Amino acid sequence: MRKKGLKVIILTASYGNGHLQVANSLYQECLNKGLTDVKICNLYAESHPFISEVTENLYTKSFTYGKQFYKLFYYGTDIIQNKKMLRWYYQYGLKRLTSLIQSEEPDILINTFPINAVPEFRRRTGIVIPTFNIITDYCLHSLWLHDEIDKYYVASNELKAKIHSRGIPVSKVVVSGIPIRHAFSQSYDKQALYEKYHISPEKDLILLIAGAHGVLKNIKDVCETLLLSTDHQLAVVCGKNLSLRNELAQLYNSYSGRFHCFGYLERIDELYKLANVMITKPGGITLTEATATGTPLILYKPVPGQEKENALFFSEKGAALIAKNHDELVLHINTLLQSKQKQSSLQSSIEKLYLPASQEVIMTDILKESENIAKINYSSTIKSPKKKLGS
Structure with a gap:
């Protein structure tokens, strides 16, 4: 041949x-x-x-x-x-x-x-x-x-x-x-990334991946709940969903300095590397990207099908937490960000899955x-x- x-x-x-x-x-x-x-x-x-x-x-x-x-x-x-x-x-x-x-x-x-x-x-x-x-x-x-x-x-x-x-x-x-972009395995300067995205290194960062179609339901409510109940920073990636980004824009004034909203990011891997915890849907590619960066995961409301099965696999491996509602989401975030040991355990488990x-x-x-x-x-x-x- x-x-x-x-x-x-x-x-x-x-x-x-x-x-x-x-x-x-x-x-x-x-x-x-x-x-x-x-x-x-x-x-x-x-x-x-x-x-x-x-x-x-x-x-x-x-x-x-x-x-x-x-x-x-x-x-x-x-x-x-x-x-x-x-x-x-x-x-x-x-x-x-x-x-x-x-x-x-x-x-x-x-x-x-x-x-x-x-x-x-x-x-x-x-x-x-x-x-x-x-x-x-x-x-x-x-x-x-x-x-x-x-x-x-x-x-x-x-x-x-x-x-x-x-x-x-x-x-x-x-x-x-599962193949992902090379960028996820590249070395980086963390301080330079904080400056690039105007994120403070003094507070923990929660990263929320909304999905290309805004598939995380009631995202604005989720954001407000997190911002009201915690003192952490929150970054939301809306992808190409312009209407969602516009909907979230009003949160800038209310939570200035703590709330960050992004559209499509070619280098989304850089936010993965800054996040102390990431909230996302358990798609196979997103999960694999997180294994590459060692980002602790909370999988929010996985739907029946491959999402649910992916979530169960990561949960059984000790590589992610599953949140079925707002209350569980806030509980898991607080548990993670108040316990460096728990963060470290999740990070270690998810890194073991990376090939x-x-x-x-x-x-x-x-x-x-x-x-x-x-x-x-x-x-x-x-x-x-x-x-x-x-x-």
Whole structure:
């Protein structure tokens, strides 16, 4: 298999920002390794833009009043053992994928979302393109699993064991960690960061990550509760949610010097490094970023599905606290910030979950595995020619 001329397609979906962030991290690592023919494809959005937009909105609403709907979908599809019942999902995006493969002729396919059109393509055509799944959470959902996936890359030994218990050989699962931006592992000057963000080093800092869609409910109420009941500083990151940022603007005057509000931050890692405690939703990428910086976590009102399962994993590891309401949130913050020992314990536990250079580990292994698959495929093709595309 040619290396410099390899064509790589990274398939993703925009249900939350995490899958896209992982795709971008892997894309950059491909470039670092000298691979220049690399493409990111949001397969579902390109295949069925209307359906994709509707389902993405439903996903966003799962954080508020759509919880029960998403809970039913997530846990319902997870327990389905009969593969024939999931054929509808396997075919979703298959037509666009087939067209993409015809036009691009990729050597490697990487999934950062459970897109089963990829292994379904192999099953139908017999055409073997090395295919890899990067699982972007700390929990397992059965939609990630398929007999025609060549290798899985996961965040923990526990997740590897769960996959093995579903009949996948351990040799097909690599504990690599979840790829995040290099900035999270870079050294920094803490005093310079305090000055950059106008944050006082004299008071503890609570960092609240609101999410791209303001998925933390009643954020203004949460902020007022924290500012009234504590004497700490509070920094809120609103992302690209301009309406939320405008809503919080009036808190500046009431809590001058203690309240900081930010929009989208390219270097959000710098605030992670200043925070004494961070309040967030337990998405796989945010959790992994916190493992890199050792930031103590409070996971606020995780919704049923991967959020809840991620939160339970971190809680069981002693790497985060879970708050189900305002009162628990304030209690956990006070407990943490009044006890350096508790902070240190959480920090130590979360740092143990960090696996550095994940994208490098993943891409190095993918290139090696792809070469082995190509050799085997070449040998078997000589003996028994593959079906033609579309036959």
